[in-house]
Amino acid sequence: MSVLVNKNSRVIVQGFTGNEGTFHATQMIEYGTNVVGGVTPGKGGTKHLSRPVFNTVHDAVKEANANVSIIFVPAPFAADAIMEAADAGIEVIVCITEGIPVKDMVMVKEYLKDKKSRLIGPNCPGVISAEEAKVGIMPGFVFKKGKIGIVSKSGTLTYEAADQIVKAGLGISTAIGIGGDPIIGTTTKEAVELLMNDPDTEGIVMIGEIGGTLEAEAARWIRDTGNKKPVVGFIAGQTAPKGRTMGHAGAIVGGKEDTAQAKMAILRECGITVCESPALIGKTMADVLKKVTV
């Protein structure tokens, strides 16, 4: 078991024949992901990477039974691609694209409200269920199978955490990169909830950063639902100055509530083990799990 994606997921790639799409689709296929085709408008009926290309997501759903989509479409057209996937009934939409205008995402968020689709991202590394399916751009070899779930706003920091978790003798169930933009499809709390309800996930690593209130919301939900599984939290940006953007559009310290220190305090109050050093994420998770079993 795992969440969001598994070996039975039928994945399509939107922006399949472009450079990014081709490169990462190849990597996903090598990892063993069940990529059933892709979408590039105007290239329908052809083949790419020995898989069918469709003109529309509707065609991909009808003809290849696709239920998961990963989007590599350039930023000006990405909102349209997300809405097309949702309209076609795709269950999980993973949007990798970086730099989508906020106005477009306000519209997308509204559009998705009465759809059954779940959006992950945008501006995220994607989702990986270890040794089952990789629907993202992460280096697959880092994610060895195990029972720790990861929720993170960041890409390389997720790989770092996964690597440490594996070296601490544990492994990964599913890692969910939710993205660092101001508006994202799936929040920290929603991603944590999925992992809390996954019978194969025994512990959760929650990686956040300065800006916004997502980690605080998730922490309060974890406390209010009885801290069912051990959670280790890390907040990046303890040294970030106020009012400056640190790469992620969402990582701006605005008020008192969204500094790293404030978030870490809220996490602690909610019974989460906060790790101050990013070098100790794996070790902290292993220590916490030992305590639980003793």
Next chain:
Amino acid sequence: MNLHEYQGKEILKKFGVSVQEGVVAENIEEAIKGYEEITKKYNSPIAVIKAQIHAGGRGKGGGVKVAKNLEDLKEKASAILGMQLVTPQTGPKGKKVHKILIAQDVYYPGPQPTKEFYMSVLLDRSKGRNVIMYSTEGGMEIEEVAEKTPHLIWKETIDPKVGIQPFQARKIAFNLGLSGNAFKEMVNFVIKLYKAYETIDASLFEINPLLKTSDDKVIAVDAKVVLDDNALFRHPDLAEMRDIKEEDPTEVEAKAAGLNYVKLDGNVGCMVNGAGLAMATMDIIKLSGGEPANFLDVGGTANAERVEKAFRIILKDPNVKAILVNIFGGIVRCDRVAQGIVDAYKNLGNIPVPIIVRLQGTNAEQAKKLIDESGLKVYSAIELQEAADLVKKLIKQ
């Protein structure tokens, strides 16, 4: 991208929003001409000189002055033009004033008292919707109002399906205690302000103060506008409004090279792939007893050219005593990155500070070997903790 007050006002005017009028001047001759034009047009000898920099709190730093006559204007405008203006938002070094705005006097006497309000339009991230934030307490910093009198700040959320509705604008005008002509003007103001915000893909439109004049007109006395960089492709005319003089030259240079760099005040420089890992690396520098000198995300392609550029940019800062390179190689192979570092090091000749290179991920072992055998003064590490320990050790030396 930030805009100047005068640029924000130009945009507002295009959308039919009333503003305090003014003329931009870059030297004293233009200032005099502007003064003559404004005083003649509004039939008053009084004009306001406003420094145009990308920071708030200009009045506190002496960047806003009232000129009572031409002599007064000459004196005050020459003092402000070219000054190093320090405000609560500029940092201790301040910002050089290249342009001033000669603006009309809007606080003239009349039948009614004047009243200052606050209004801004921005994204409410928790709702994923835009919100109009407003207050009866204008003319001071909104953070201060939020702290002392939070009940005097209201928020009106806009439904993206239908946009702003007249009833919402009326609610705002009533909450601000207006009636008669001022009420009508405010309703009109709010609707047009929101329209401007939405049309230009702004991420902030802040009017403070928003003034009700003594003859019951409603006008924007100041305008702070931040545009969504990701949407500039749709607005080439707005992209041209960028004022590079207001930005840190090193940050501009970094951006042109595809690097995301922010200068900080510490002693340990860093070069990292990915924004989250970069922030975490800054944190680990601090935990090891140093202070981060910068934020630098090299992005996905950490090739020799980029690494060299990044080294050059970090080394411009004389406070840097050591550099920590932290790359998690996933899709990019670590041995490639290591080769890039070695090449960059050789191209740069002599790097005067110790470098710690931590490469983890694909081919990390080969990468470490490559660095160790290069004969360069570079410390290598694979685990993040090893890198942290090296930082600690080198800072002590």
